Amino acid sequence: MQSTTTRPYQFEGNLFVSDITQDLISNDFKGQLPQDFQLDEKAKLADEIAAAWAIAKANWAAFQQSLDRLPADDVATTVTRNKWAIPLLMCLGYAPILTNAETIDNQSYAISHRVEEGEAKPPLHIVGCRVGLEKRPPSGTPRISAHGLMQEYLNRTEHLWGVVTNGYQWRLLRDSNLITRLTYVEFDLQQILNGENFAEFGLFYRLFHRSRLPQGMDDADKCLLEYYHQQTLQQGGRVRDKLRDGVESAIERLGNGFLEHPKNDELRAKCESGEIKATEFYRQLLMLIYRLLFLMVAEAREMLTDEDPEKRRIYQEYYSVDRLRRMSERPLFQSEGFQDLWCGLLVTFKLFDENWRGKVLGLSPLNGDLFGSSKLEYIENSKIDNYDLLLAIRSLSVYEYKGKNGKNKQIRRINYEAFNVEEIGSTYEILLDFCPQISTSEVLKFQLIKGSERKSTGSYYTPPELVAQLIKTTLDPVINEKLVNLNTISEKEAALLSITICDASCGSGHFLLAAARQLGKALAQVRTGEHQPGRKHIRKATRDVIQNCIYGVDLNPLSVDLCKVALWIEGYNKGYPLSFLDHRIKCGNSLVGVMDLDCLKEGIPEGAYTAVTGDNKAVATKLKKRNKEECKQLGQQNFFDTPVIQAERDRYTQNASEIGLTSEITASDVRAKQERYRASRHDSSWYRDYTLCNLWTAAFFMPLVSDLLPTTETLYRLMSEAPSQGVQEIADTVNKLAVEKFFFHWCLEFPEVFQDGGFSCILGNPPWERIKLQEKEFFAARDAEIANAQNKAVRERLIKQLPLNNPELLEEFELAKYDATAQGRFVRGSSRFTLTAVGDINTYSIFSETARRLIAPTGRAGIIVPTGIATDDTCKKFFGDLVQNQNLAALTDFENRDGLFPEIDRQIKFSLLITTKQPTPATKFSFFLTHPRQLEDKQRVFTLTPQDIALINPNTLTSPVFRTQADAELTRKIYQRVPILDNERTQVNPWGISFMTMFHMSNDSGSFQGSKSSDALPLYESKMLHQFDHRWATYERLDVRDASLNEKQNTDFQVTPRYWVDKQEIDNKLAGKWDKQWLLAFRKITKAVNERTAIFTLLPIAALGDSGQLMLVKISKPNLVACLQANLSSLVFDFVTRQKAGGTNFNFFIVKQLPVLPPESYTPQDIEFISSRVLELVYTAWDMQPFAQDMGYQGAPFVWNPERRAILRAELDAKYAKLYGLTRDELRYILDPSDIYGAEFPSETFRVLKNKEMKEYGEYRTQRLVLAAWDEMESGEIAQ
Structure with a gap:
C-alpha cells in the first residue's frame, strides 16, 4: 500500500487514469516526441526537461527568498506570479497575459490570465501561494475559491480546459458540468522541488506543457489533454469489461475451489441434498467478493490504518488484502495443498467485525452487514486451496493492457485508489447476466450460466452523464428551495439533512451515490463557507447524507447488497464504523404492495378476484360476489381509523424517525441502532398493519381455485379479533407469500417519510419491461x-x-x-395505477406513476423512461394528467443513436422525465438529443405551456416532439390557424373521417390467395404505395421491388401483389361505409427521419393489409377528396407530422390530431387549382379510371413524366404553404432550416430528401421548384 501522502501528484475523478504516468514516458504514447512539444525533431526531450528543472530550482530559491521578506498577512499574489509561476510557465511554452474579469449571467469571473494573447485562449488563474486553491480569499474577492472559480468558469463557457495554481499546487481542470464529484489533476511542486523529485517534475512537464492544451475554443476537442481524457474514458470502459470478466472468473474459481477441497464434505453434502441452494451459495460468494473489493479500495486509499507506522506495517505485511494481491501477481505460484491464506483472510475479516478485534492495530471499526459474522455462514468453516484463492484474487487485481495498435501487451494492476465507486454498477451488470447452478453429476461443479435475470429485471447500467443531468434537474432545485430564506449555518444544515432521496429501483446505487455526493457537497459548503470544500469535509458531509437522507429499494437481493457496499465505500470516513443501512436500503417489489393504509378501509378490491389463466372461473365469480357483499356490509364499520389505532401508528412512526436520527459515531452506536430497528419489526402494532397489508395484497396473487381464500371479511376479522387459529393460519400464509413475492408496503417500510407526505426527491432508471412472462x-x-x-x-x-x-x-x-x-x-x-394500467402494461409507465405518488407536496421526481411516456396512446392519461395539473417540470428526449446505452437498440428513444406536485406554469422540453452536453445549446431547449400542448394535441394531451424552439413556434402558429382533423373533445370532425384496418396479415391469412382468380383483387401492402403513387412497388415472386420508370409510363401496368383477396370479401368489409371504386389510404409504419413521413395516396378498389390504413371520408365530392389528398401529402403537413411521430407507428390518434384544412376553407378557385393537379398526379394508369370519372374527367390516363410531376407537386406545396398562412421564410425553414439559420443549426426537416436530390440532381431540386412556384404565385405568373 503506497502512501498517498508521499506522492506529489494526485488524479481526482476520472480526468486521466493514473496509469498515464507510465504512458507519458513512452515514445509510443501520443504527444511524447520532441516535435510534439514544439521542439526540433532532433532535440532531446530529456535535455529540455533537465534544463527546465534547473531553471525552476533557481527560480524556486529566489521565490522563497522573496516570500521571506513579505509581511505575514500578505497573500503573496504578485510575488507568486512574477517571481515563480510566470517564469515557470514560460519554460513550459506559455506566454501568460493578464485579462479582465468577465461577467456571465450577472456573475463576475476574475480569471487572472490567458495562457497567451487572445480571449479564445485557455484560461489560466494564478493566486498567491498563501491562499489554498479550495479556500475563499480572506478579502472575500473573488467570491469563491480559485479552484471553484475556474471550474465554474469552464462549466459556463465554451472553454474546455484550464490551469489554476497558487504556485505550490498546480491543477488541470476540465469542463465538468455533468460530473457530480471533484475532478482534477494536481501536482505539488513545493513537494517536488523541496524533495528533489526530478522524475515527478518530468511528469509535470509532460502533462502541463503549453502544447498539451487547446490553441483556442474551436480545437478544444482535438488537443492532447482531451485525447488523453477520451483515452482514459475508453480505457475505463475496457478496465470495466476486464473487471466484469475478473469478477465472473473469481466467483467461479472460489465456488469450485470450495466445492472441490477434500475437507469440505459437509458443504458438498448440503449442496447435493439441496439444503444449500445455488442462489444462496452464490450470494455468499458475492459477499466475499464485496469484502475483498471494499478492502482493496480502503487499503489503496489508506482509509483503514492508524498513523502509527509500526501498526501500519504489521497490518500491511500480515493482514492486508494487498499482501494477497502482491502474492497473486507473482509470475509463478502453484497448488501446494495448503489453505493457510484463507484462514489468514478470515482473521483479517474478524479484525473488522462487530467485535472490533482490530482495535489493537489501530484499525477503524467497520461493523455493519458487510463484515457481519453470519454473512459467510456456508463457506467460513470450509477450506479452499491457496492456489484457488490467489487465482480468484488475481482476477480482481490485474488486467491485460494492450498498447498502441494492440501490441506490447502488459499485465497492469487495477488501481483501486482511483476506483470509481460507480464501477460497482458495471459489476452489477455482469452479475445480473448470470444464473448460478451447482451440477450434481459425478463431480459437483459450480457455474454461472448466461441467463435472463438482467433482461427480466430490465436493468441497465446508466451512463454517468445521464445521472448527472438528472441530479442537476431534479435534486439541485430541491436543495436550492430548502435553503431559501435561511440565514444561520445550523438552519441550513438541518434543512439539507431533512431532504429525503429515494431510488425505487436502485440497482447498485448509481443514482444514490451521485445524489449523496451532490447533497454532501452542498452540506460541506454550508459548514465550511467554501464554494469548493476540501475532500475531507465533503467525505464527512457525504457520510452524514448517506446516514440521514438516502433511501433505496430493489427487487433483486444481490443489487441491494451491491448498493450497500457502494454507499459504504463512498461514505466511509476513517475512524468511523460503516453506516447502518438496513432500514433505508431494502429489498422489495416497489410496484406491489400498499402505498397508503387508507386503502384498507375500502376492503379488498373486486379486481383481486378477476380470473386469469390457471384460475377456476366459477370460484372467481363466487369470491367476487361474496367480497362485494362483505364490502357493503362491513364498510360502515370504522375498524381501521380509530383514535387508538392512529395513536399506535403515530408511535411506530415516531420510533422509525428516532431510529433514523440515532448517531453512528461508534461501532456500539451502530449495533444499538441495528437492534432497535430489528425490534421495531416485531412491534405488535406495526406487525398487525404489516399483516393486513400482506393479506390485502396477497388476495391478488393467490390462485382462485378454492372459495376458502381470504376476502374482505378476513381482513376485518384480522383487524378486530384476537388471533384465532384460523385467522392466525391465514396471517402466516399471507406473510410467507409476502416474503416470497417481495411485497413492499411503502407506508410501513418508511413511515417517517410518509408522515411528511413523501420523499423530497425520487431518482432512478426503472426497468423498461412488459408485465408478461417472456x-x-x-x-x-x-x-x-x-x-x-x-x-x-x-x-x-x-x-x-x-x-x-x-x-x-x-x-x-x-x-x-x-x-x-x-x-x-x-x-x-388494485387502484394503485389509475392512470397507467392501460393496454399492454410496461413497468416504466407504472414506475412513473409510482414515482409521482412517492414525492412530497414540495418534492420532485426525475426518472429515465422511454419517450413513449410522453407520446404513446397508452400513456396519454398519465401524461395528460401531468399537463393538466401543471406537474411536468421538464422532458428531455434522447435518441440512443450514439450508444449512450450500449446494451440496448440504437433506435430506442428515452427521456429524462421530471415531475413535481407543485404547479409549474411552463415545461422545458428537448427532443432528438444524443448527448446531455447538447442541452447547452439554447436553441434545443424550449418551453411549452399546458395551453400549448392542449392546442397541439387536444385529444390526448401527449407531447409533440420538436427539435428546436423554432420548430415549436412555427407549429404553434399553424395550429392556431388550422383545426385538427378530428377533435374528440369538441366532437368536431369536418371531413367526417373514420379509419379502418381492412385485413390483418396474420388473423385474416385464411382469406388470402396465392394466385389471382377471376373475382379476386390485389392485396396492397403499405410498402407498395407512396404519395400520389399506387404503383410504387411490385412483387416479383416473393421479393418486392420498386416499379421501374418504363413500367410507370405504361398506363396498362398494374402492380403484382403477394396475395389476392376475393372481391366479395372486400365488398363485405366496406359495406355501408364506402361506395366508391377507389380508396384513400396511408402507411401505418413510418419515421420522422424518412424522406417523407406522412404517406397518403389514392388507389383503386382493392384489399389492404394492416401495414396500411384506410381513411374513409363522408364528404361525397371527389374534387374535395382530391384536395384532402393534396393536403395530406404537402410539405407543410409533413413538417407538422414529423413533430408528432415520436416512434415508427403512425397511429390513428396521431393522424386525428394533425392540422388539416377543413372543406369549407377552400374557395372554388382553390378546388380547381388543386384537384386538377391531383388528377394528373394520381390518374397515371387505367385502374384509376373510376376516380377520374368521378372527377368528371373522361380522357386517357396521364403518362408518367417525372419532371412534370415534380413541378405539379412543387406548385401544390407552395399553394398549401399559402393556405396554411406561412411566409416565404417560414416555407424556406420547412424546406431546410439551415437555409435560414446556417449549417450548425440543430434542427432538420427533410434532410434525407435533400441528400437524395443532391446526389441525384446535384441540387436540392424540391427547394428550388417550391420556392420558384411561390414566387410565381406572388407575381401572378401562376394563377391561383
Whole structure:
C-alpha cells in the first residue's frame, strides 16, 4: 500500500487514469516526441526537461527568498506570479497575459490570465501561494475559491480546459458540468522541488506543457489533454469489461475451489441434498467478493490504518488484502495443498467485525452487514486451496493492457485508489447476466450460466452523464428551495439533512451515490463557507447524507447488497464504523404492495378476484360476489381509523424517525441502532398493519381455485379479533407469500417519510419491461433448446413435451407464468395505477406513476423512461394528467443513436422525465438529443405551456416532439390557424373521417390467395404505395421491388401483389361505409427521419393489409377528396407530422390530431387549382379510371413524366404553404432550416430528401421548384 501522502501528484475523478504516468514516458504514447512539444525533431526531450528543472530550482530559491521578506498577512499574489509561476510557465511554452474579469449571467469571473494573447485562449488563474486553491480569499474577492472559480468558469463557457495554481499546487481542470464529484489533476511542486523529485517534475512537464492544451475554443476537442481524457474514458470502459470478466472468473474459481477441497464434505453434502441452494451459495460468494473489493479500495486509499507506522506495517505485511494481491501477481505460484491464506483472510475479516478485534492495530471499526459474522455462514468453516484463492484474487487485481495498435501487451494492476465507486454498477451488470447452478453429476461443479435475470429485471447500467443531468434537474432545485430564506449555518444544515432521496429501483446505487455526493457537497459548503470544500469535509458531509437522507429499494437481493457496499465505500470516513443501512436500503417489489393504509378501509378490491389463466372461473365469480357483499356490509364499520389505532401508528412512526436520527459515531452506536430497528419489526402494532397489508395484497396473487381464500371479511376479522387459529393460519400464509413475492408496503417500510407526505426527491432508471412472462427469456438459463427454438410454434411444441422430459421445469414455468398474470391483475385491479394500467402494461409507465405518488407536496421526481411516456396512446392519461395539473417540470428526449446505452437498440428513444406536485406554469422540453452536453445549446431547449400542448394535441394531451424552439413556434402558429382533423373533445370532425384496418396479415391469412382468380383483387401492402403513387412497388415472386420508370409510363401496368383477396370479401368489409371504386389510404409504419413521413395516396378498389390504413371520408365530392389528398401529402403537413411521430407507428390518434384544412376553407378557385393537379398526379394508369370519372374527367390516363410531376407537386406545396398562412421564410425553414439559420443549426426537416436530390440532381431540386412556384404565385405568373 503506497502512501498517498508521499506522492506529489494526485488524479481526482476520472480526468486521466493514473496509469498515464507510465504512458507519458513512452515514445509510443501520443504527444511524447520532441516535435510534439514544439521542439526540433532532433532535440532531446530529456535535455529540455533537465534544463527546465534547473531553471525552476533557481527560480524556486529566489521565490522563497522573496516570500521571506513579505509581511505575514500578505497573500503573496504578485510575488507568486512574477517571481515563480510566470517564469515557470514560460519554460513550459506559455506566454501568460493578464485579462479582465468577465461577467456571465450577472456573475463576475476574475480569471487572472490567458495562457497567451487572445480571449479564445485557455484560461489560466494564478493566486498567491498563501491562499489554498479550495479556500475563499480572506478579502472575500473573488467570491469563491480559485479552484471553484475556474471550474465554474469552464462549466459556463465554451472553454474546455484550464490551469489554476497558487504556485505550490498546480491543477488541470476540465469542463465538468455533468460530473457530480471533484475532478482534477494536481501536482505539488513545493513537494517536488523541496524533495528533489526530478522524475515527478518530468511528469509535470509532460502533462502541463503549453502544447498539451487547446490553441483556442474551436480545437478544444482535438488537443492532447482531451485525447488523453477520451483515452482514459475508453480505457475505463475496457478496465470495466476486464473487471466484469475478473469478477465472473473469481466467483467461479472460489465456488469450485470450495466445492472441490477434500475437507469440505459437509458443504458438498448440503449442496447435493439441496439444503444449500445455488442462489444462496452464490450470494455468499458475492459477499466475499464485496469484502475483498471494499478492502482493496480502503487499503489503496489508506482509509483503514492508524498513523502509527509500526501498526501500519504489521497490518500491511500480515493482514492486508494487498499482501494477497502482491502474492497473486507473482509470475509463478502453484497448488501446494495448503489453505493457510484463507484462514489468514478470515482473521483479517474478524479484525473488522462487530467485535472490533482490530482495535489493537489501530484499525477503524467497520461493523455493519458487510463484515457481519453470519454473512459467510456456508463457506467460513470450509477450506479452499491457496492456489484457488490467489487465482480468484488475481482476477480482481490485474488486467491485460494492450498498447498502441494492440501490441506490447502488459499485465497492469487495477488501481483501486482511483476506483470509481460507480464501477460497482458495471459489476452489477455482469452479475445480473448470470444464473448460478451447482451440477450434481459425478463431480459437483459450480457455474454461472448466461441467463435472463438482467433482461427480466430490465436493468441497465446508466451512463454517468445521464445521472448527472438528472441530479442537476431534479435534486439541485430541491436543495436550492430548502435553503431559501435561511440565514444561520445550523438552519441550513438541518434543512439539507431533512431532504429525503429515494431510488425505487436502485440497482447498485448509481443514482444514490451521485445524489449523496451532490447533497454532501452542498452540506460541506454550508459548514465550511467554501464554494469548493476540501475532500475531507465533503467525505464527512457525504457520510452524514448517506446516514440521514438516502433511501433505496430493489427487487433483486444481490443489487441491494451491491448498493450497500457502494454507499459504504463512498461514505466511509476513517475512524468511523460503516453506516447502518438496513432500514433505508431494502429489498422489495416497489410496484406491489400498499402505498397508503387508507386503502384498507375500502376492503379488498373486486379486481383481486378477476380470473386469469390457471384460475377456476366459477370460484372467481363466487369470491367476487361474496367480497362485494362483505364490502357493503362491513364498510360502515370504522375498524381501521380509530383514535387508538392512529395513536399506535403515530408511535411506530415516531420510533422509525428516532431510529433514523440515532448517531453512528461508534461501532456500539451502530449495533444499538441495528437492534432497535430489528425490534421495531416485531412491534405488535406495526406487525398487525404489516399483516393486513400482506393479506390485502396477497388476495391478488393467490390462485382462485378454492372459495376458502381470504376476502374482505378476513381482513376485518384480522383487524378486530384476537388471533384465532384460523385467522392466525391465514396471517402466516399471507406473510410467507409476502416474503416470497417481495411485497413492499411503502407506508410501513418508511413511515417517517410518509408522515411528511413523501420523499423530497425520487431518482432512478426503472426497468423498461412488459408485465408478461417472456418465454424465451425464462428458458434462457433453464433450457437452451426451448429458448433458442426457431419460432414460437416450435417453442410451444417443446414446452408441451416438458411433462415427460422435465416436469420440475414445467412446474417452475407454470408458477412464473401465473406470477406474471397475477402481477398484471394487481396492477389493473388494485387502484394503485389509475392512470397507467392501460393496454399492454410496461413497468416504466407504472414506475412513473409510482414515482409521482412517492414525492412530497414540495418534492420532485426525475426518472429515465422511454419517450413513449410522453407520446404513446397508452400513456396519454398519465401524461395528460401531468399537463393538466401543471406537474411536468421538464422532458428531455434522447435518441440512443450514439450508444449512450450500449446494451440496448440504437433506435430506442428515452427521456429524462421530471415531475413535481407543485404547479409549474411552463415545461422545458428537448427532443432528438444524443448527448446531455447538447442541452447547452439554447436553441434545443424550449418551453411549452399546458395551453400549448392542449392546442397541439387536444385529444390526448401527449407531447409533440420538436427539435428546436423554432420548430415549436412555427407549429404553434399553424395550429392556431388550422383545426385538427378530428377533435374528440369538441366532437368536431369536418371531413367526417373514420379509419379502418381492412385485413390483418396474420388473423385474416385464411382469406388470402396465392394466385389471382377471376373475382379476386390485389392485396396492397403499405410498402407498395407512396404519395400520389399506387404503383410504387411490385412483387416479383416473393421479393418486392420498386416499379421501374418504363413500367410507370405504361398506363396498362398494374402492380403484382403477394396475395389476392376475393372481391366479395372486400365488398363485405366496406359495406355501408364506402361506395366508391377507389380508396384513400396511408402507411401505418413510418419515421420522422424518412424522406417523407406522412404517406397518403389514392388507389383503386382493392384489399389492404394492416401495414396500411384506410381513411374513409363522408364528404361525397371527389374534387374535395382530391384536395384532402393534396393536403395530406404537402410539405407543410409533413413538417407538422414529423413533430408528432415520436416512434415508427403512425397511429390513428396521431393522424386525428394533425392540422388539416377543413372543406369549407377552400374557395372554388382553390378546388380547381388543386384537384386538377391531383388528377394528373394520381390518374397515371387505367385502374384509376373510376376516380377520374368521378372527377368528371373522361380522357386517357396521364403518362408518367417525372419532371412534370415534380413541378405539379412543387406548385401544390407552395399553394398549401399559402393556405396554411406561412411566409416565404417560414416555407424556406420547412424546406431546410439551415437555409435560414446556417449549417450548425440543430434542427432538420427533410434532410434525407435533400441528400437524395443532391446526389441525384446535384441540387436540392424540391427547394428550388417550391420556392420558384411561390414566387410565381406572388407575381401572378401562376394563377391561383
